[in-house]
Amino acid sequence: MRIGTLAERLRTTPHAIRFYERRGLLPVPQRADNRYRSYTEQDAERLRLLVGLRQLDLPLEQAAALAGMCTAGHCEQVSEELREAISQKREELRRRIDELQFLDRRLAHLAGQLGSGETPQAVITLGKEERDV
Amino acid sequence: MRIGTLAERLRTTPHAIRFYERRGLLPVPQRADNRYRSYTEQDAERLRLLVGLRQLDLPLEQAAALAGMCTAGHCEQVSEELREAISQKREELRRRIDELQFLDRRLAHLAGQLGSGETPQAVITLGKEERDV
DNA sequence: CTTGACATTGGAGCCGCTCTAGGGTTTAGC
DNA sequence: GCTAAACCCTAGAGCGGCTCCAATGTCAAG
Ligand SMILES: [Zn+2]
Ligand SMILES: [Zn+2]
Ligand SMILES: [Zn+2]
Ligand SMILES: [Zn+2]
Numbered sequence: 349m350r351i352g353t354l355a356e357r358l359r360t361t362p363h364a365i366r367f368y369e370r371r372g373l374l375p376v377p378q379r380a381d382n383r384y385r386s387y388t389e390q391d392a393e394r395l396r397l398l399v400g401l402r403q404l405d406l407p408l409e410q411a412a413a414l415a416g417m418c419t420a421g422h423c424e425q426v427s428e429e430l431r432e433a434i435s436q437k438r439e440e441l442r443r444r445i446d447e448l449q450f451l452d453r454r455l456a457h458l459a460g461q462l463g464s465g466e467t468p469q470a471v472i473t474l475g476k477e478e479r480d481v
Numbered sequence: 482m483r484i485g486t487l488a489e490r491l492r493t494t495p496h497a498i499r500f501y502e503r504r505g506l507l508p509v510p511q512r513a514d515n516r517y518r519s520y521t522e523q524d525a526e527r528l529r530l531l532v533g534l535r536q537l538d539l540p541l542e543q544a545a546a547l548a549g550m551c552t553a554g555h556c557e558q559v560s561e562e563l564r565e566a567i568s569q570k571r572e573e574l575r576r577r578i579d580e581l582q583f584l585d586r587r588l589a590h591l592a593g594q595l596g597s598g599e600t601p602q603a604v605i606t607l608g609k610e611e612r613d614v
Numbered sequence: 615c616t617t618g619a620c621a622t623t624g625g626a627g628c629c630g631c632t633c634t635a636g637g638g639t640t641t642a643g644c
Numbered sequence: 645g646c647t648a649a650a651c652c653c654t655a656g657a658g659c660g661g662c663t664c665c666a667a668t669g670t671c672a673a674g
Contacts, residue, residue, distance in 0.1 A: 351651095367631060382638085382640080397602065445582065448578050455537060469530065483620080
């Protein structure tokens with residue numbers, strides 16, 4: 349299978365696949381006579397795992413490592429590490445969501461102040477730094 | 482005032498300030514005899530606005546542009562543009578928060594499946610691509 | 615005088631792609 | 645057989661917004 353076909357099947361792009369390869373995150377595939385990359389079903393399966401793990405927003409290196417292990421049959425260990433990674437990611441998500449919601453409330457408040465005639469300087473307070481130093 | 486002092490007052494770093502300057506987002510400050518950057522209160526005020534706007538997570542270029550305009554006295558217009566930018570940013574935030582919450586639910590579901598003995602491959606479904614093509 | 619904190623410059627590194635330039639190859643229709 | 649579209653190749657730049665590094669210069673306190 350050629351790179352475009354593989355990319356389409358996994359809803360990614362040839363660029364991304366080549367990028368993973370350059371980074372050493374995927375086994376170097378065979379080449380046809382015309383130098384086109386030629387992927388097996390096993391290659392595809394491994395990449396499918398990698399892409400799937402990336403969609404969980406795991407760091408690329410970790411996603412690639414887990415995909416490699418799993419393909420090599422260490423599914424138990426992958427399962428373990430994955431549970432751990434998921435729990436960490438969920439904590440990170442909770443923090444991030446809180447941040448974004450906080451920012452949203454701040455923006456709502458600001459919009460209100462601007463609407464009632466406050467100047468930008470007055471509104472972008474930042475605490476007028478010097479006061480609390 | 483030197484760059485370190487200014488950075489501390491605005492809770493940013495000398496690196497960041499020089500970075501803004503290199504990007505042409507801040508007026509080039511005067512230099513002392515020793516070639517150290519020397520900032521006036523007006524410089525500080527302008528940077529304060531920039532930093533404040535960045536904390537609202539406006540794009541750097543836009544934050545810098547608004548800070549410049551405001552410093553130049555076009556506060557009305559800034560106020561207008563800022564309201565618009567805030568409303569757009571809030572939409573973006575809503576979308577982003579939805580995404581993150583969706584991912585969080587997915588992760589929770591996955592953790593459950595892994596806990597009840599499913600293999601990673603089975604769980605990182607991705608729809609087993611071929612089916613819906 | 616020495617030590618340490620501060621300043622200077624230019625440039626690399628982070629993340630994970632995405633896109634471009636400048637080629638070569640395959641494929642479908644006519 | 646020919647042409648045009650769509651694919652493939654490589655190497656490298658670019659994105660945002662800093663952060664950090666190296667190598668060097670400057671200055672205040674003890
Ligand atoms: Zn496995
Ligand atoms: Zn208020
Ligand atoms: Zn103003
Ligand atoms: Zn289910």
